[in-house]
Amino acid sequence: MEWERVLARCDGCGACESRCPNDIPRRLFNVLATSGWFEEALSVASDCTVCGLCERLCPHNIPYTEVIIDLRREEPTPEAVRRVRRTGTPYGRKLADESEPLQGDGVAILGCTIRSRPEWLRRVIEIVRRAGLATLGENEPCCMNFARKRGEEVPEETVQRWCSLFNDFDTVVVFCPGCYDFCVEVLDERPLYYAEIAEFDGIPEGAAYKSPCHLVRHGVDDHVLERLPDVELPPRRHRCCGGGALVRGPSESTVRAYERLGKPVLTPCPMCVTTLEGVIDVRPLWDHVVDLSR
Numbered sequence: 236m237e238w239e240r241v242l243a244r245c246d247g248c249g250a251c252e253s254r255c256p257n258d259i260p261r262r263l264f265n266v267l268a269t270s271g272w273f274e275e276a277l278s279v280a281s282d283c284t285v286c287g288l289c290e291r292l293c294p295h296n297i298p299y300t301e302v303i304i305d306l307r308r309e310e311p312t313p314e315a316v317r318r319v320r321r322t323g324t325p326y327g328r329k330l331a332d333e334s335e336p337l338q339g340d341g342v343a344i345l346g347c348t349i350r351s352r353p354e355w356l357r358r359v360i361e362i363v364r365r366a367g368l369a370t371l372g373e374n375e376p377c378c379m380n381f382a383r384k385r386g387e388e389v390p391e392e393t394v395q396r397w398c399s400l401f402n403d404f405d406t407v408v409v410f411c412p413g414c415y416d417f418c419v420e421v422l423d424e425r426p427l428y429y430a431e432i433a434e435f436d437g438i439p440e441g442a443a444y445k446s447p448c449h450l451v452r453h454g455v456d457d458h459v460l461e462r463l464p465d466v467e468l469p470p471r472r473h474r475c476c477g478g479g480a481l482v483r484g485p486s487e488s489t490v491r492a493y494e495r496l497g498k499p500v501l502t503p504c505p506m507c508v509t510t511l512e513g514v515i516d517v518r519p520l521w522d523h524v525v526d527l528s529r
Contacts, residue, residue, distance in 0.1 A: 238302050239269045244295040251289035251299065256448075256475035257282040257486040261289060261299070268302070277306055282486070284479035285384040286448035300384075307386030313481055316382045319347075320390075324377050326351040332360045335372035342404040343368040343429070346411025347377050348505035355505065359410060359521055362429070366527040368408060378417035384480035389421065397422055408432070408527065412449035412504050413479070419453055430503035431458040434525045438501070443467045443493065445502035445517065448475040459503060466501065469493060476502075478510025490514055 242265045251261040259280050267276035285300045293299070315325040323329055324347040331350070343363040349355045363370055376396040379389045397418065400407050407426040409415050418424045428450060444466040450456040451474050460466070469492040477485040493500050493515045502508060503520040511517040 238305065239271065241297060242269045242302065244297055246295070248294065250292040250294065251297075254288045254292050256286065256288065256489050257284060257477045257482065258488060259283050259289075268306075273306055273309075277303075277310070282477070282482050282484075284448075284475055284477060284482050286475040286479060287452045288448055288475060291452070304384060304386050310386065312387065313382075313385055315481055316379075316385065316387050319377050319379060319382065323373075324350065325381065329373050329375065329377075330356050331372035332356055332370075334360065334364070335370050336374070337364055337368065337370040339367045339369035340404065341366075341368045341406030341408060342400055343370055344375060344400070344407065344409045344411070344414055344426075345370065346409065346414050346505060348509060349410055350375065355519065355521075358519075362521060362524050362527065363408075366408075368406075368527075369404065378411070378414045380413035380417040381480055383417070383421070389417075394421060398424075401426075410505070410521070412447040413506065415453065415455065416449040425453075428455050428459070428503070429524070429527060430520055431455055431462070432527050433462060433521075434528060435463060435520075435523045436525045437523050438464055438466070439499050441467070441498055443469065443496045443498045443500045445476065445493070445500050445504070445507050445511070446474045447502065447504035447507055448479070450503070467496060467498060469496060476504070476507040476510040478506050483510065485510055485514060493517075 245265045247262050264276050264280050283303050285303055287300050289299050318327055319325045329350045345359055349359055383389055401424050408429055409426045410429050415428050418426050446456045477489055500517045501520045508517055508519050
């Protein structure tokens, strides 16, 4: 597609910049890209996580995620992408609980981030076992959604493995927003996200909540919030942790937004926890899951 013509629809209103969690100068990006200076445009957008929040406010429906992903196809393949092709996970090793694979009519896909940390894996396996869901252990496929956001093609074998989950099980429950995003955008399937069917207990009084950007964009986050007691939300502009698409770092404005709240922050997203821990008091929401109701 001729992105110069698409980006030329921009009238410089700045709505996209008001939502961006990583403070990407979209208007400068547009000027550079419409002038054909794509390398320079990508440079100013290097911290873009392709969360899609800018598109929700753009009055001219400029598909920024498609533009960024397409332009990134010309960049060198990141090491994490080469690693997932070799090992099946961007972390180099995919953990499995000794009790796996679990059996069930429905299947739970925990995701590579949870499977990279033993303490998270043990806790989530408890939840999944109680709900009677199957797991795949080390055979669980990586969605490679982060690679797709970097302009890389997802192998057809990976796509088919995911398709088989929806054919072989009556329910697919995912614990990673990236996996959810992949299922919707690549497979045209809607799995269940664990937090939208969870029963919670022990939520700290007055806690804040961090909404994962993929769940916001696909309309799932409101279902999660309906199941939680009163939690405080920061300005919607800060819905993305800034850690997707291999950026792996929150913007200063995102950190300040949560620091001002001065409260523990709960999130149902493992990547949000990974990105924000050590910077703010962020905690995984699955620690408060009592059961999953399908």
